[in-house]
Amino acid sequence: MKKILILGSTGSIGTSALEVISEFRDEFKVVGLTVNKNIDLIEKQINEFGPEAVCVKDELKAKDLKKRIGSKCKIFEGANGLIELSSTIDYDILLSSLVGFAGLAPTLEAIKRGKRIALANKETLVAAGELVIEMCKKYGSQIIPVDSEHSAVFQCLSGENKQHVKKLILTASGGPFLNKNINELSSVTIDAALNHPNWKMGNKITIDSATMMNKGLEVIEAHWLFNLEKGKIEVLIHPQSIIHSMVEFVDGSIKAQLSKPDMRIPILYALTYPERYTFNQINTDLKKIHELTFFEPDFNKFECLKLAYDVMDEGGTKPCIMNAANEVAVHNFLSGKMNFLQIPVLIKDALNKIEAKKITDLETIFECDIKTREYLQKKYN
Incomplete structure (x- = not known):
């Protein structure tokens, strides 16, 4: 029985993971x-689920929970407490959501x-x-x-020689504003931005999908996960969200992973890899899929995607600056402080304003994150 610690158990990924685990009680034990x-x-x-430990980030809410559960x-x-939980309790798999x-x-x-x-x-x-990959090796x-796109690539690469990869093709739904022009976007409402056509996700990720920053983050993530440079990672708009990603090989062949847009599939795969468990709750009926379409993203309309490609080239703490700034920007949009x-x-x-540095240790990253947030909060709050 595999012991599972879930970071973020009340979010969309966490609740989906618990749905999966509830179907395989003899295989998984939730410990945190x-x-x-x-x-x-x-x-x-x-x-x-009877975990042995939990962490509540809000300390006042933690005290309230203690009174409730004894x-x-x-x-x-x-x-x-998050760090202490992750570093002390006994588990086999950490679901970081x-x-x-x-x-x-x-x-x-x-x-x-x-x-x-x-x-x-x-x-x-x-x-x-860079540091995470080094630590994993060490x-x-x-x-x-677990992301559906990276899970798809991971599955397509199974058994393949990575030297034979010509490029990865990450698919994107295009979000709720795919068919709007850039002039219409300044007046979109928060509710409209949160109305994703295909996926049910948390607010922050849904806004990232609407700006396509979500896909930009995935491009950088794919670079580290699969050790491929920018020129070998392509994004295509695929509104149906049936093909989750593809790998093109040097001989011209392309492998794709297809399924209904349901996060329980990549979650289960990550928990059971290299095995596959029978899961009868999801059925992808190809007869009901009438079309699969693809086209290039508009980098002028979805400028966040272009920014992600740019910072991946520059390296160092540039991606960290971009990530922190995006989190502040999304918070400000959801709070009604900006359009x-x-x-x-x-x-x-x-x-432009925060100096990028070479990453020498984890402290460099944490300092960069704090500095970026402090600068933006002073200027925009």
Whole structure:
């Protein structure tokens, strides 16, 4: 029985993972869960799955949860509690599904312990890819991607010689504004931006999908996961979200992974790899799929995608600056402090004003993240 620690158990990935685990009670044991503030939901998860420990990032909410559940499990608190939970309890697989930079530190603790990382937190590799990959090699930790696009590439590369890869093709739905022109985007509402046509995700990731920053982060992540340079990673708009990604080989052949847009598939694969478990809840009926279309993204309309390609070239702490700035920008948009088209403007401001450095250690990354946020919060709040 594999023991699972889920970082971010009340988010969309976390709840989907628990749905999967509930179908395979003889195969998986939930030993740890984490939450930011939603203690109503995590209380239900505690009662259902019986973890030995949980962490509540909001310390006031943690005290409230302690009153509710008594001695049912150990409760850690705050950002340090995430690190302590990841570094102390006994588990086999860490499902890293926290949103944003907050997922980096506890994931690194799991890597130091040589654990398998089922990675759904893009920012871990975007901000610290070079060091994360080095640490995985040093400690014998294995990353299995959970993002549907990277899971698709991972599956397509199974059994293949990577020297035969011509390019990776990451597909993107285009989000809710695929058919709008750039002049219409300045007036889009928060509700419209959160209305994704194909996927049910958390607010931050949904906005990233609308700006296509989500795909930009995935390009950088793919660079580190599969050790391929920028010129071998392409993005294509695929509105149906049936083909999750493809690999083109030097002989002209292309392998693709297809399924209904349901995150339970890549989650299950990451937990069971290299095995595949029978999962009857999802059926992809090709007879009902009438068309599969593809076209190039508009880099003028989706400027965030271009920014991601640019910072990947520049390297160092540039991706970290971009990531931190994007998190601030998305927060400001969701708070009504700026319009949709100001998101890339804020990111470019940070990239121009914050000095990039060569990454020598993890402290460099954490300092860069803090410096970027402090600069933007002073200027835009």
